[in-house]
Amino acid sequence: MIRKITALFSGLSVALILGTGATQAEPAERIVSAGGSITEIIYALGQEHRLVARDSTSNYPAEVSELPNIGYVRRLSAEGLLSVNPDLILAEEGAGPPETLAVLEETQIPIVSVPMGHNRAAVMDKIRTVAKALDVPEQGEQLADSVGAAIDSATSQEGLENKRVLFVLSMQSGRILAAGTNTAAQGIIEMVGATNVVQGFEGYKPLGDEAIITAAPDVILMMEAGGFLSVPDADVLAHPAIAVTPAGQNGDVLRMDGMLLLGFSVRTGQAITDLAAGLRDANG
Amino acid sequence: MPTAEQISPATVCDGDRSATTRRIVWLLGALLAASMIVALATGSAGTSLWQALSDVLQGRELSLRDRVVLLDIRAPRVLMGCLVGAALAVSGAVLQGLFRNPLADPGIVGVSAGASLGAVGAIVLGGALVVWTVPVSAFLGAWITTILLYRVATRRGRTSVATMLLAGIALTAFAMALTGILVYVADDTQLRDFTFWTMGSLAGSTWSKIYVAGPIIAIPLLLTPFLAKGLNGLTLGEAAAGHIGIRVQRLKACAVLIVAAATGAAVAVSGGIGFVGIVVPHLLRLASGPDHRYLLINSALLGAALLVMADLICRVIIAPAELPIGIVTAVIGAPFFLWILLRQRGIVDL
Numbered sequence: 001m002i003r004k005i006t007a008l009f010s011g012l013s014v015a016l017i018l019g020t021g022a023t024q025a026e027p028a029e030r031i032v033s034a035g036g037s038i039t040e041i042i043y044a045l046g047q048e049h050r051l052v053a054r055d056s057t058s059n060y061p062a063e064v065s066e067l068p069n070i071g072y073v074r075r076l077s078a079e080g081l082l083s084v085n086p087d088l089i090l091a092e093e094g095a096g097p098p099e100t101l102a103v104l105e106e107t108q109i110p111i112v113s114v115p116m117g118h119n120r121a122a123v124m125d126k127i128r129t130v131a132k133a134l135d136v137p138e139q140g141e142q143l144a145d146s147v148g149a150a151i152d153s154a155t156s157q158e159g160l161e162n163k164r165v166l167f168v169l170s171m172q173s174g175r176i177l178a179a180g181t182n183t184a185a186q187g188i189i190e191m192v193g194a195t196n197v198v199q200g201f202e203g204y205k206p207l208g209d210e211a212i213i214t215a216a217p218d219v220i221l222m223m224e225a226g227g228f229l230s231v232p233d234a235d236v237l238a239h240p241a242i243a244v245t246p247a248g249q250n251g252d253v254l255r256m257d258g259m260l261l262l263g264f265s266v267r268t269g270q271a272i273t274d275l276a277a278g279l280r281d282a283n284g
Numbered sequence: 285m286p287t288a289e290q291i292s293p294a295t296v297c298d299g300d301r302s303a304t305t306r307r308i309v310w311l312l313g314a315l316l317a318a319s320m321i322v323a324l325a326t327g328s329a330g331t332s333l334w335q336a337l338s339d340v341l342q343g344r345e346l347s348l349r350d351r352v353v354l355l356d357i358r359a360p361r362v363l364m365g366c367l368v369g370a371a372l373a374v375s376g377a378v379l380q381g382l383f384r385n386p387l388a389d390p391g392i393v394g395v396s397a398g399a400s401l402g403a404v405g406a407i408v409l410g411g412a413l414v415v416w417t418v419p420v421s422a423f424l425g426a427w428i429t430t431i432l433l434y435r436v437a438t439r440r441g442r443t444s445v446a447t448m449l450l451a452g453i454a455l456t457a458f459a460m461a462l463t464g465i466l467v468y469v470a471d472d473t474q475l476r477d478f479t480f481w482t483m484g485s486l487a488g489s490t491w492s493k494i495y496v497a498g499p500i501i502a503i504p505l506l507l508t509p510f511l512a513k514g515l516n517g518l519t520l521g522e523a524a525a526g527h528i529g530i531r532v533q534r535l536k537a538c539a540v541l542i543v544a545a546a547t548g549a550a551v552a553v554s555g556g557i558g559f560v561g562i563v564v565p566h567l568l569r570l571a572s573g574p575d576h577r578y579l580l581i582n583s584a585l586l587g588a589a590l591l592v593m594a595d596l597i598c599r600v601i602i603a604p605a606e607l608p609i610g611i612v613t614a615v616i617g618a619p620f621f622l623w624i625l626l627r628q629r630g631i632v633d634l
Contacts, residue, residue, distance in 0.1 A: 053604060071605030074473065075480050077487055079357045080604030082349060083328035094473055099488040107352045182471075203471040 027135040028088030028110070032081060034073045035092030037265035038114050039064055041130045042090075044147075044266040045139050053084040060259050060267075078103040090133055092116055116264070118187025120151050123264050143266065150269025155191055157276045163194040165279070166217035166247065169204045171231045174239060178207040184262035185221070191268075192275045209241035219282045220247045221275075223258035252282040305572040305582075312585035316366070319592045323362045326596060328603035329353045356491070364489035364553060365595045366588040367501045369560060371550035373587025374508055375543045376561025377568075377579050381515035382539045383445055389561040390547040393448065393540075394455035398429025399551035400482070401459040401466075407477050408470045418481070419493060419552040423500065426548025429455055434540055443536045445522075484555035484610030486595045493553050500549035504542040505584060511539055512576040519574070559613045560587055563621045570624065590617075 032053045033039040039058035042051055053068040055076070070080050073092055078100045081089065086109055093116045095101075104111060112133040115125050124144050131140020167185035169177040179185035180201040189196045197215035198207060207215075220236060233253045242248040256278070260271050325333035331353040336346055346354075372390065379388040390396050402425025406418045433455055437448035467478060514535040517525040526532050550557075564587045565579060572578055591609070594616070598607040 056605065068604050069602075071602075072476075072480075074476060075485075075487070075606070077328075077599070077604065077606040079327045079329045079353060079599065080606060082353060082357075083330060083604045097488055099490050099493075102490070103352060103356050106356060107349055205468070 028086075028133075030085055030087045031134070032070060032084060032086040032089045033058060034070065034076060034089065034095045035114065036060065036259050037116075037126060037263045038090045038092060038130055040259075040263060040265040040267065041127055041143070042134070044143055045131060045134060045136055047134050047136060050134070052086060053081075057259070060263075076100045082107065082109075088112065088133065090114055090130060118182075118184050118264055119191065120148065120155075120268075123151065123266075123268050124148060126265065147266050147269060151191070151272065154269045154272035154276065155193070157193050157272070160193045160276060160279055161195070162218075163279050163282070164197045164216060164218045164246075165189050165194050165221050166197050166207075166212070166215060166219070166245075167221045168236065169223075171236060171239065176207045176212060176239070176242075177204050178212075179204055184264060187264065188261055188268075188271060188275060189221070192272050192279065194279055212239075212241040213244055216245050217247045218250075219252045219254050219279055221254050221256070221261075223261065224255045247282075250282065254278040254282065305575070305578045308568075308572045308582060309578065309585070312582055312589065316585050316589040316592070319589045319596075320362050320366065323365070323592050323596045324354070324358050327353065327358055327599055329357075360491050360494055361486050361489040361595065361599075362592055363494055364486050364497075365592040367494070367498060368486065368550040368554045368557065369587040369589070369591025370505055370584040371501045371546040371587075372557060372560040372591075373564035373583040374505055374580055375547045375550075377565035377576070377583040378508060378511060378515065378539050378543055379561075380565055381511075381518060381576055381579075382536065383449060384519060384521075385449075386566065387562075388449075390543060390551070391456075391558070391561075393452035393543070394429045394433055394459060395426045395544055395547045396551050396556065397456040397459035397463075399423065399426040399548055400556070401425045401429075401463050403481055403552065403555075404463050404466045404470075404478055407474050407481070408466045419497060419549075422552030423497075423548045425459070426544055426551060429459060430540060430544035430548070434537070442533060445536070448540075480608060481555040482610075483608035484557035484613075485598070485606070485608045486554055486591075487606055489553070497549040497553045501546050504545045507538070507542060508580045508584075509577070511535060511542070512580055515539075515576040555608075555610065557591070557610050557613055559610075559617045559621075560591060563617050564590060566621070567624065 029050055030052045031042070031050045033042055033051060034055045036055070036057035036059060039051070039054050040060055042048055043061055043064070051067060053070050054064055055070050055073045057073055058064050068084055070076060070084070073095045075097065076095060081100070081104060089104065089109060089111045091111055091113055093113050095113070101111060112129065114129050116122065117125065124147075127144045127147060128140050131137055131143065167179035167183075167189065169179060169185075171177070178198050179196065180198045180203055181196070182202045183204060186196045197217045200211070220242060222236065233255075236242060236253050237248055237251055239248070247253070254275075256271070256274060260267050261275065321333075329349075331350045333354065336350055336354055339346055375390045376388070379390065379393065380386055382388070399422040403418050403422040405425070406421040410417050410421070433448060433451050434443065436451040437443050467475065470478065514525070514530045517528055517530040518532070518535065520528070522532050565583050568579055568582045568586060572582060591613070594612045595609050597612050598609045601607060
């Protein structure tokens with residue numbers, strides 16, 4: 001048992017070490033991407049022919065859905081992963097469960113942990129890590145430069161400082177699940193230069209009716225409708241607390257694609273531009 | 285012309301069923317063995333058990349990949365499926381006998397809620413420091429709940445089954461409220477971990493977990509046959525059972541501790557796998573009668589076989605991804621159980 005536990009720890013630490021500085025003897029040709037933002041980077045690097053499977057959060061570009069789906073990034077199946085015969089696994093930080101990673105480590109398949117974060121530096125870091133793991137560092141630098149430039153030109157937006165934005169992750173039977181600090185939503189709202197109205201808690205939590213009224217958002221930001229749980233704009237605006245906020249009065253519900261908005265990957269520049277345009281269009 | 289059997293099917297069930305029952309023990313044993321072999325031989329990685337066996341017999345070295353798939357992925361998983369399935373089914377059978385209530389199940393005496401509380405506590409407060417923080421604290425949660433329950437329900441050395449049932453419901457509500465508080469302070473990734481945990485899965489089965497949970501499940505299960513006669517006597521009612529020489533108080537204490545250990549450890553390693561604890565004992569009562577001497581061992585065999593097969597379905601149906609096993613046991617088991625109830629209405633009583 002002790003041996004198993006130590007094997008496990010070394011498995012985790014190997015994964016971490018590999019994440020910071022892996023160089024394979026030969027470039028990997030059968031890559032599994034566990035994370036939507038990683039998949040986007042692989043496509044942007046033009047390396048998609050080396051991709052053999054992806055996780056369930058990888059939905060862009062559309063053709064990625066033709067690849068086998070290894071499931072949710074935090075619930076990876078060891079045998080499922082082995083079934084696609086990978087020689088490299090790129091996993092978002094937080095991918096797991098640890099048991100799966102430990103078993104994979106025994107098979108000596110390299111696992112690269114890609115750092116996550118919600119700002120410009122994190123996007124650069126992600127691109128460089130993926131490019132290095134794919135053994136295409138030059139393309140990685142080029143991509144990082146162009147994505148960085150896109151983000152820079154998009155972030156120099158003005159006149160949005162006073163926009164108060166409420167990001168609503170979901171609304172179920174009138175309960176609003178809102179984005180607080182330390183979330184991808186907060187990150188993108190900050191990058192666009194607007195204000196996230198929820199500063200009282202970290203992560204995504206239910207926001208009370210009175211707190212919504214006090215927060216007085218100008219715009220309600222949501223992910224694009226789709227799936228059976230999605231709520232139409234009319235229902236959001238009809239919410240008793242939202243209805244009395246400036247956003248509710250002006251009917252300002254802004255919808256964006258979830259992976260574009262919150263992925264913090266190669267399309268983040270575009271996400272900022274789109275979000276800024278959407279916020280500018282809002283009446284409040 | 286209808287034969288005598290067709291005219292009155294009830295008489296067939298009434299007499300001495302020990303011959304049928306013995307045959308059922310062997311049948312279930314064979315079913316379990318077969319399902320274990322199939323589960324060991326099947327999986328998305330395509331490693332062949334037979335090829336591996338013949339390689340080993342001929343002294344050839346297995347490839348690293350095949351060795352990991354067979355020995356570190358499939359084998360602990362199949363074994364864990366057996367342990368958890370047997371634990372849930374036997375716990376259900378024991379509790380139903382103890383409470384003389386066909387609805388009793390580990391969920392009802394607060395064991396599962398206590399385990400959930402422990403697991404969430406570990407996920408939210410402790411983080412996933414070591415792989416087995418979650419199982420161990422889930423087990424502690426189940427254990428503490430059960431001891432509390434037993435203390436509440438015991439007055440002057442006598443345990444009231446009715447108080448225990450009611451206290452179980454109250455403790456469940458309390459544990460779930462505490463879980464709710466923890467869920468509220470959890471961040472979204474912890475929340476998703478928790479959601480997956482509640483749906484149940486055998487995916488995290490490793491040898492180290494089997495070393496931890498195996499004895500806590502297996503030892504109580506091996507002790508359950510000693511409860512069989514007592515539980516049979518208890519069907520007459522507590523007073524009558526006492527009169528025929530059964531030490532009712534000791535029986536109750538042993539049964540509760542056994543269930544707490546087995547279910548606590550099972551829930552801890554596999555999350556919330558519902559339904560096995562209710563369906564398996566009922567199916568067996570229909571097939572081989574309510575005699576606990578057979579019911580308990582049959583429950584262990586069928587529960588284990590059922591869970592191993594359900595887990596096999598989870599692993600292959602959407603490969604390379606995996607389904608949570610709780611979904612599979614409920615989706616297949618619930619309609620099947622309803623169908624049995626409709627066909628055999630009236631004979632589901634204990």
